[in-house]
Amino acid sequence: MNEAEAQAWLRDNFEIGDRQWQKLEQFLEILRQEMAHQNLISKASAEHVWARHVVDSAQLLLYVPEQISSGTWLDLGTGAGFPGIIIAILGGFHVQMVESRARRIAFLQHVVDAIDIGGQATVQGSRLEVMESFPVDVISARAFAPLGKLLSLSHRFSTEKTLWLLPKGKNAVRELQELSPRRRKMFHVEQSVTDAEAGILVGTG
Numbered sequence: 001m002n003e004a005e006a007q008a009w010l011r012d013n014f015e016i017g018d019r020q021w022q023k024l025e026q027f028l029e030i031l032r033q034e035m036a037h038q039n040l041i042s043k044a045s046a047e048h049v050w051a052r053h054v055v056d057s058a059q060l061l062l063y064v065p066e067q068i069s070s071g072t073w074l075d076l077g078t079g080a081g082f083p084g085i086i087i088a089i090l091g092g093f094h095v096q097m098v099e100s101r102a103r104r105i106a107f108l109q110h111v112v113d114a115i116d117i118g119g120q121a122t123v124q125g126s127r128l129e130v131m132e133s134f135p136v137d138v139i140s141a142r143a144f145a146p147l148g149k150l151l152s153l154s155h156r157f158s159t160e161k162t163l164w165l166l167p168k169g170k171n172a173v174r175e176l177q178e179l180s181p182r183r184r185k186m187f188h189v190e191q192s193v194t195d196a197e198a199g200i201l202v203g204t205g
């Protein structure tokens with residue numbers, strides 16, 4: 001998928017208003033500028049940011065059932081803003097973005113303020129381990145931690161209805177197989193639209 005195809009894919013799959021599109025572009029411009037000061041995404045992927053990061057994040061919304069499409073979403077290790085910022089712009093959720101590194105926290109807060117998404121997104125600037133538990137509708141984590149560790153750290157935010165959306169790249173199936181049978185049966189694997197070899201673990205519980 002090239003950059004033009006990525007933008008076309010977004011327009012085909014979501015109803016994106018002018019204001020939302022503007023926010024996406026503003027966010028990417030702030031990200032590009034910040035890349036001079038901190039290493040937020042790889043230099044190679046920066047040239048394909050719509051395909052490698054925006055579509056890769058936005059596709060998670062395709063797995064959200066209608067009935068929870070305006071709930072609370074916890075994004076673990078949001079880093080450069082993926083998927084948290086994209087979900088906040090395109091989805092109807094309130095997104096809590098957890099990030100522990102000070103410069104990334106400042107970057108995320110600047111993005112939230114600059115593109116005016118404070119009503120849809122909050123930056124939780126701390127380690128996940130020290131956050132108080134609260135129940136959420138959706139948990140996402142992209143390049144955050146190996147699956148077993150990820151679940152151990154975050155299951156206290158889940159209920160039996162929580163939807164898990166975990167882009168796991170080429171390791172999706174292997175990481176799933178390493179889970180205990182009880183946890184394994186929570187998930188199935190969906191193919192990523194940005195990379196046929198990459199999997200997204202979609203689960204409930």
Ligand SMILES: C[S@@+](CC[C@H](N)C(=O)[O-])C[C@H]1O[C@@H](n2cnc3c(N)ncnc32)[C@H](O)[C@@H]1O
Pocket residue numbers: 076077078079080081082083098099100101104126127128129141142143144
């Ligand atoms: C590899 S980056 C991925 C960033 C983003 N999700 C993406 O896909 O581009 C992982 C991020 O998780 C953050 N992180 C790692 N462990 C954390 C923890 N225990 N609590 C909060 N944030 C954490 C790191 O600071 C880093 O920004």
